[in-house]
Structures are given as structure tokens and as C-alpha cells.
Amino acid sequence: MTFWWLAWKDLLIIIRDKKALLTLIAMPLLLISILGAAFGDIMGGEEDVTIKKFDLGIVNLDKGPLGGILSDEVFNKELSDQIKVTYYQEKDLVEKINNHKLSIGIVIDEDFTETVTTGKEAKVKVYTVPDPGIKSIIVTTVIEQFAQMIPLEAMANGAQPVQGEIQETSSSDELNQSLLQETTVNPDTETVGSFQYYAAAMGVMFLLMTAVQGVSTMILEKEQEVYKRLLLSNLTYLEYLLGKMLGLFIICLTQAFFIILGTKLLFGVDWGKSVAGIIIMTFAFVVSTCGLGVLAGSFFKTEKAFGVAGMLGTQIFAALGGSMVPIYVLPDAFVAAAKVLPNSLALQTYLDLMTGSSLVDIIPAISSAIALGGIFFVLGLIRLSSERRRKYA
């Protein structure tokens, strides 16, 4: 049990250091609140975006049936919650737009059905006021999707897309269902908002920094006479490393607890539905981080040398792991490769939990993190015990 007393001593020293305590608890919460607020617009997520219902003027000149389906079934019926359709003559529509009495209108060309069914470029004129906002995007997107879906539907039904041979079975309901299915990948997936993202990203980064700080203290102790005295006591190398890791582990776990609970209570951050998942993943991440820290601590001889390397390493890990730039903007292959870093693995797993993953879903990540921590610890132990032999042999 000597390792426990070594850990207890480290905790006692930290608890009495008010500055260190402030950095441990208050700093992460402060930074999360600043970044969360600053990048709120970029991330979206929990911030609701409301699109007001708007008017759409339609002139349907199509000789075939698809112009009618697009205007009547799609715009007028299926999108009736978002769009109010009014039918015009082309002249009247242009006049309304010019007078700013209508902000957007479309003219469906007389060859619309023919061009769509033969896979040619569909002809629909879109008239808008100079700055129609998102309305223009919505309308053109619906038309494009409609034009793309008709040939696919026809092919799916075994028919050649030839003019005038649109099958009766291709109803507008089926078409719109296909459109909706295109844009909704998984209806159960939650989106991650800015506060959520930065709560996880900053939390992970601060835990990494705490581990670095803990290792720095460990190396400083190694430079001092107390380390020699520890080695002369009944403490073995294994107990020494266990004690150091346990102390660091408790400190990191306490910090994680404050970050998770603090962001939930102060900023309403939703860490996901799986409380067990969050707790166990945090435990696993802290194990891997502390293991990495202890390994680093066994390699460096001076705190000064580690100070530079530790600072640089933390920044690189944080950058690669998504704590600085959202991982969504990074290439998928890079994001997958970055999972070898404990912080990246943890952040990605937290995000998975936030988007609705369960404990079972993240078991591979938990296992990987704990295994990484174990490997780091064993390497650190081998390194520390061989150091004495190599140094003095």
C-alpha cells in the first residue's frame, strides 16, 4: 500500500496549491464558455434555425405531366408548411418580382417533362429579387432533386426514360419520400452544438495538460533528493510508478468530473444519454493519458527539458486531436488515424456519445484507451528500472 501513500502525498500537495486548483477547475470552464460562445454560429447544432413560410410564384408551361407534379404535388402539397404557392402568367410573375411584391418565382418550361425524362438539362427559370436569401437555395434544390430523381425512378421501375412514358405508378408521394431519404441519414442521430463540442474538446485538452503538469512535477521530484530517498525506502519501482499514476489519475478524474458536471450545470451541455458511457470513457481516457504521462516521465531527466517538450507535445496532440480545429473539417482518413492519440480517441468517443451512441457502441474505444494506458505504463516501468542499470553499470 506504499503506492497509495505516495499518491496521497501528491494529492495533498495539489490540494494546498490554490493556484493549481484554480487552473484545474476554473480555467477549463472559463475557456469552454468563451470558445463555445465565440464559435456558436459556426458549429450550429443546438441553436435552432427557423425558416419562415414564404411565397412562391409558379408559371407552369410544361406540355407534359412533370411540370404539374412539381408545382402541384411537390411545392403546393408536400412543401405546403414551408411554401405558399400562387400560380401566375409569366408576365404577371415578372412584374410582381420587379415590384418586390414577390421575392421568388419559377417558370417551368414547356419542354420540362421531355428534358427531364430524357436525362437532358431541365429548363426552369427562377426569378428572384436581388437578395432572396435562403429561399432561392430551397427552391432550386427542390427542382434539382426532382429533376434527378425522375430518371432514377424510371430506371428503378425497369422502364426506359422516354418522353411521354412516365409510369402511372411513379406518384409524387414516392418521389418525395425518396427525396427525404436522401437528406436524412439517420433520424436518431443528434447534432453536436458548439458548447457541446468545445466542452469535450477543451475538457480533453485540459486533462492532457493536467497530465503534463503532473509529469512535470514527477520529473522535478526525480531531480531532487526526495526521489533518491524514495528509492532508498521500501518503495519498489513498480510501487513508485503505480503511486505516481494513481495520484495523477485521481487529479485528472476530479478535473474531468468538474468539467463534465460544470458544463452541464452552467451551460446546459448535453453529454449524451449514456451516463455510464461518459463515466467509463472518462475513466479509460484518464488511464491512457496517465499511462502516457508516466511513460514520458520515465524518459525525461530534467523538468526543464520536459517543460519544452511537454508544452509542444500538448499543442500538437491538441491540434491533431481536434481540440483546436473541429475534427469535422479534417479529412476522414486523418480523423481515423488520429485515434491512436488518447485525446483524439476520447474526443471522438465523447462526440459519439453526444450524438446518441450507447455504452455498447463505444466499448472498442474504451478497450483501446485502457489497453493504450496499460502499454504506456509497462513501457514506463521497463524504462525506469533499466535506467538505473544503464546509468550506473
Add this chain to the structure above:
Amino acid sequence: MNILSVQELKKSFGKFDAVKGVSFSIEKGESFSLLGPNGAGKSTIINMITGLFPPSSGEIQINGIDVIKNAKQAQKIIGVVPQEIALYETLSAKENLKFWGRMYDLSGKELEKSVDGVLEIIGLTDRAKDKVSTFSGGMKRRVNIGAAILHQPEVLIMDEPTVGIDPQSRNHILETVKRLNNEGMTIIYTSHYMEEVEYLCERIGIIDHGELIACGTLKELRETIGDRSRIVLTLDRGTSVDILNVGKGKFPEKDIQLQDNKLMLFHKEPQLILSDLIQLVTNSGTRVTSVEIIEPNLESVFLHLTGRSLRD
């Protein structure tokens, strides 16, 4: 009965031979000192005895335990007071002692009793709850010693424990060590303060350049210089080695030494030859600025054996 036996101990760091075949033994309950200037190899010998690192060759046995093979077992009966303060400054004296006691597997009432006893011995019971950072250098040294005796070791190894402290704390430490020795604890004490060594230790080993150049009781060591006093004449600046020629024929050449501007002569009856010596130096055209007669002591022994002062 020997509690420590060191045989042909050697230690090399690369091409540098820090310890060159040192052998000595210490009896149970004895107080033994390793005396030598800085860099002589004292701390290297101590580190090997405590099992901190192994020797290049040689044997070390503590109470029959082979230190090289069973360092952890040997360490259980050793207490080590390092040269520097090895304590946690933000913890109190009592917390420090408790922590170090736990590192020696003490717990519960045994630990409490031991800590209270040690606080009493080092005279810091009333400051037990104060942080070590608020202590003077001397008080820190006392806690530093206290941390080494919590588990009641059979052998207490002290590496220059009084460096840089006030006379009052120094006296307290010396008295504490004397008391522990009187109670049966074996003491191994390294220092370059001769007066401490003379006061505390029954036997002394003199180390220089990694070799044990003399070992014995103070009386035995004094006899190596024929129990002679040392006459020190401080000469005017600009003295050359030619001054050594003035005594040739009158005094044995090996008994005269010149260090900087100090001419030294070893003699059993300094009063009888002092005036002749001054006359000879003055006649050579050199002015004598001061005269000192030093009774035979360890410094004289060391000087006689090595030609150097302990603090060089």
C-alpha cells in the same frame, strides 16, 4: 561483530575511476567517519553501501546481507540522511515524518508513536504542524534526520548533515547523533568538518582520490604524524618555493610544506624550534606576517598524508 563489511570496492564512471578498491569494516554500535575533501569519493561509497547503485566490482555486506544482490532487504535496516534536504516543503513536519514512515511500511499506532518519538528527539514537537517551508535551514536539517530514523534503523548513514546551518542547530544535530549512537545505533558519518568527526566518531577513514589512505582511531591517525604539532608561518606575498631550502639540513624535507604563502613544519616540540625557524626565514629575506601553532588534529593528518588541505 561487523555490521558493515566493504571489500575491494571499485566504481568507474566511463574512464573515470571514482573509487579504487576501498576496504573497511564497521562494528555494530560503532561510530565511523569517512573524511575527505569534496570529490574524494565519499558520496559514491555511501551510495553503493545504501544500494542506490551497484559497484563496478567488490563486495558490500550489511548485517550479513549482500547489498548488491538484495538491496531492498538491506535498505530496511539502513537509515540515510542525504546531504541535501529531502523533504516536501508544503507539508508540515509531522506530515513529512508520517509520509516517510509509511514509506518504511509503518502504520497505525506504531507510526504515530514513532513520529512523536522522533519529533521529541529532533526537538520540534512544538512546531510539528508547521509547514517545512517556514523552517530555518537548521530545523529542516533536523527533520531531514528525523525522517531517516523513524523505522529505527540499525545503521544510520549521514552524508554531510550539517552543511550550511547555524551553530545552535549544528550542536543539536551533533548531540542527537551522539545520543543515537549511545543508544546502540551504528553511525556512518561523512563530513569535511574535522571537529565534528573528532567529536562524534570512534574510528575515521580518510578518503582521497577514491582511495582509503588511512583508517583508524583518532589516536592512531595522530600517530601517523608522530603526534606532532604543526607550525604555520604566514609569509609576505611573493614567496617562492626557494623558501623550502632554508630548512634543508636542519629539518627533515618531508616535514616541511609550502601552501600558497604558508610555510608549515611538523614537530613534536614546536616551542623549541620556533625561534630558529623564524630566524632562518627572516635571514632568507622573507618577512613573516603571522605565526600559528596547531595541536595535532585530523587536518594535520590529512595535510601530512596528501599535502593538501581538506577544504581544497
